[in-house]
Amino acid sequence: MLLSSFGRAAMEAKMIDSAPSQTLYEAVADRIHRLILEGTLQPGDRLPSVRKLHRQWSISISTVLEAYRLLEDRGLIQARPQSGYFVKSALHSLPEEPSFSPPTAVNHPVEISLAFRVSNAVCDSQTVGLGSAIAGTELLPIATLNRLMGQVLRTQPAAAHCYGSPQGCEELRHEVARRLLDAGCSATPDQIVITNGTTEALYLSLKAITKPGDTVAIESPTYHLLLETLAALHLKALELPTHPQEGISLEHLEEALKTRKVVACVLITNFSNPLGSCMSDSKKKQIIDLLNHYDIPLIEDDIYGELHFEGSRPKAIKALDQDGRVLYCASVSKTLSPGLRVGWVVAGRYQLKVEQLKMTMNYMSAIAPQLTTAAFLANGGYDRHLRRLRQAHHSQMQSMTQAICDYFPAITKVSRPKGGYVLWIEMPPHVDTLQLYEVARQRQIIIAPGVMFSPSGNYRHCFRLNFGLPFTEAIHQALQTLGQLLHAQIQSS
Numbered sequence: 001m002l003l004s005s006f007g008r009a010a011m012e013a014k015m016i017d018s019a020p021s022q023t024l025y026e027a028v029a030d031r032i033h034r035l036i037l038e039g040t041l042q043p044g045d046r047l048p049s050v051r052k053l054h055r056q057w058s059i060s061i062s063t064v065l066e067a068y069r070l071l072e073d074r075g076l077i078q079a080r081p082q083s084g085y086f087v088k089s090a091l092h093s094l095p096e097e098p099s100f101s102p103p104t105a106v107n108h109p110v111e112i113s114l115a116f117r118v119s120n121a122v123c124d125s126q127t128v129g130l131g132s133a134i135a136g137t138e139l140l141p142i143a144t145l146n147r148l149m150g151q152v153l154r155t156q157p158a159a160a161h162c163y164g165s166p167q168g169c170e171e172l173r174h175e176v177a178r179r180l181l182d183a184g185c186s187a188t189p190d191q192i193v194i195t196n197g198t199t200e201a202l203y204l205s206l207k208a209i210t211k212p213g214d215t216v217a218i219e220s221p222t223y224h225l226l227l228e229t230l231a232a233l234h235l236k237a238l239e240l241p242t243h244p245q246e247g248i249s250l251e252h253l254e255e256a257l258k259t260r261k262v263v264a265c266v267l268i269t270n271f272s273n274p275l276g277s278c279m280s281d282s283k284k285k286q287i288i289d290l291l292n293h294y295d296i297p298l299i300e301d302d303i304y305g306e307l308h309f310e311g312s313r314p315k316a317i318k319a320l321d322q323d324g325r326v327l328y329c330a331s332v333s334k335t336l337s338p339g340l341r342v343g344w345v346v347a348g349r350y351q352l353k354v355e356q357l358k359m360t361m362n363y364m365s366a367i368a369p370q371l372t373t374a375a376f377l378a379n380g381g382y383d384r385h386l387r388r389l390r391q392a393h394h395s396q397m398q399s400m401t402q403a404i405c406d407y408f409p410a411i412t413k414v415s416r417p418k419g420g421y422v423l424w425i426e427m428p429p430h431v432d433t434l435q436l437y438e439v440a441r442q443r444q445i446i447i448a449p450g451v452m453f454s455p456s457g458n459y460r461h462c463f464r465l466n467f468g469l470p471f472t473e474a475i476h477q478a479l480q481t482l483g484q485l486l487h488a489q490i491q492s493s
Contacts, residue, residue, distance in 0.1 A: 025066035028059060029074075032067065036076055036087055047077060047085040078395050081138065081470050088398070095405060095414045098275070098426035100249075103220040103239035103458055114452050115224040118437075121446045128478040131446040133273055133421045134338060135468040139392050141376070141385050145337055148379075149372040160368040166359040168194025168344070169370040175377035176344050183305055184319030185328065187346050193354055194344050194365050198303045201329035201345040202266070203229050204361070205299045208353040209327070210235055214263040217256050219248045221424070221453030221462070223273045223301070226266060230455075237455045238262060244415050244424065247272065247279040250286055257294040264297050270314045271304035274424045274453055274464040276417025278308075284317045291325055297350070302330045306386055308419040309394040324348030332373055334421065334468075335386060340369040392470070393421065399471040400479065407483030409490055421468040426461065427486065430493050433463040439485055445478045 022030075035041045048056065050064045057064075068085055071077045078088050118131045153160060167173070173189035180187050195201040202225075210216065212234035218226065220239030230237050238256055241249040248267060256262050267287075269279050279287075291298050302316045318328035327350055331343030342365070347354040358364075376382060400423060404414055413426040427433065433449045440447055448466075450459030469475060 024059065025063045026070065028063060028067040029070040032071060033076060041087050043087050045087045047087065049084055072395060073391060075398065078399055078471065081472050083473055094416065095412055098244045098413045098415055098424055101220050101242045103241060103454065103456060114449065115228060118446060118448055118452065121441060127444045127446050128474055129446050130465045130478065131448040133466055133468065135334065135389070136470045138470055139389055140337055144381065145372060145376060148375045149368060152368055152371045152375065156371065159371065164364050164367050166355055166364050168192070168365060169367060169374060172370045172374040175374050179377065182313050183302065184315040191351060192344050192346055193351065193358055194342065194370060195358065196341045196365050197333050197343040198301060198329050198331040199225055199229065201343045202226060202299060202301060204354050204357045205327040205329060205345055205347065206233055206235065207357050208347065208350045209264050209297045215261055217253065217262045217265040219267060219272060221274055221450065221459050223268060224452040227455055239454060239456060242275060243277060244275045245277055246283065247277040250283065254290055257290060257296055262296060264299060265291070266299045266301065268301045269317050270302055271307060271417055271420030273420065274422050276415045276420050276422060276424060278314055278418055281315055284315065285320055288317060288320045292323060297325050297327065299327045299329060302328060303334050304420040305330065306335050307390060307393060309390055310418060318346060321348065335389065336373065336376065340373055342369050342373045393468060396467045396471045397423065400465065400467045403476060403479040407480045409486055421466055423465045423467060425463050425465060429461050431461045431486065431489060433460060436463065436485055436489065440482060443481055445481060
């Protein structure tokens with residue numbers, strides 16, 4: 001019936017005349033849009049292939065592609081790899097958001113092991129890896145990066161095999177300084193230290209401002225690799241309540257700074273992992289004022305700052321730092337390539353200490369990935385790539401949220417991030433997501449149980465899902481299976 005509907009529309013399509021201010025592909029997109037509004041195309045229907053519509057409507061393939069891309073941007077259709085284009089299901093009512101996190105006000109030594117199991121399981125190509133925060137390689141400019149790396153090795157054959165500055169290549173530091181302007185930060189290349197991803201940047205920053213046994217204030221829940229870094233440095237974590245939209249509680253943060261021996265804070269200010277919260281500029285200013293008042297340094301992890309779905313890039317707290325109190329950490333691992341391992345830290349008043357620690361730890365980061373990243377950032381294609389990546393992630397998040405609405409129990413709560421990679425799922429307290437993890441793993445599906453994100457073992461009824469991967473039929477089926485497992489666990493409890 002769908003194809004015949006398109007066949008009947010073909011004659012009309014041949015007569016499509018775009019308005020003076022409208023291109024042909026916009027007119028084609030509007031015609032398909034009307035078919036959706038009129039109910040000819042129903043949610044879940046597959047659209048004709050690009051070549052079939054090219055033949056049926058006598059329009060060029062490039063026109064069909066542009067029309068489909070425009071409909072994707074409007075949120076009306078979605079592409080599924082190896083499957084084609086489908087009409088999206090509308091979310092008639094969004095699920096409730098997760099609750100304001102309620103960690104106990106006790107500092108905890110950090111224990112780890114589950115995170116290693118989850119990370120290793122995600123690397124298995126036979127699994128549907130929803131437990132990590134990674135982008136699908138299909139969304140990354142791999143061919144361009146490989147070409148640029150080959151060019152670097154041809155034009156500078158000895159550079160990749162020599163010692164460089166512990167601070168990093170000047171070319172890359174220049175490009176990073178330029179990109180930081182979008183985050184509201186003014187930094188010179190000399191104020192930047194290149195690291196092996198954000199993880200090393202966090203490690204060096206923590207090492208520079210703490211000693212074993214110290215207590216560090218963190219959001220709760222928070223990124224599991226931060227917890228592992230705290231454990232490696234023999235630090236204690238003080239978990240503070242965090243709102244899924246607004247971030248850490250200022251009231252609880254001030255109370256901790258006032259009454260406890262907190263020596264530092266670590267925050268993911270923009271699109272936090274795992275909650276997805278993004279602090280307002282006014283809240284960031286209040287945090288800076290608190291830190292200045294109590295003379296406490298802040299480590300800011302801004303790895304997701306470039307991945308906003310709407311509006312402009314949110315500012316970093318570092319942009320408001322007048323005293324060099326903020327150690328700003330980021331990388332291209334979430335936007336360009338996790339395998340290049342290119343990150344950086346702008347350490348303010350702690351820069352010399354960070355540089356010395358970097359030299360002691362591994363002397364320098366590899367030259368070839370640095371020069372490759374610098375070349376990509378300099379060639380003008382990074383912003384175009386980011387626009388495509390943001391659109392893909394936004395669409396993938398909507399598809400995953402829809403599947404959760406369709407298949408999970410009605411009592412499920414789901415975060416509503418405005419950027420980043422991940423969804424935080426909250427179930428009723430009697431649901432055990434560690435048990436869900438084990439049962440799902442037997443079905444080759446990997447999730448990240450909530451206890452990974454808390455040193456005190458909170459959030460056993462929660463879990464994190466990654467929407468950075470293209471929304472394939474395998475992911476769709478995996479979410480349906482997870483919903484069945486959750487229903488079964490609730491019914492048996």
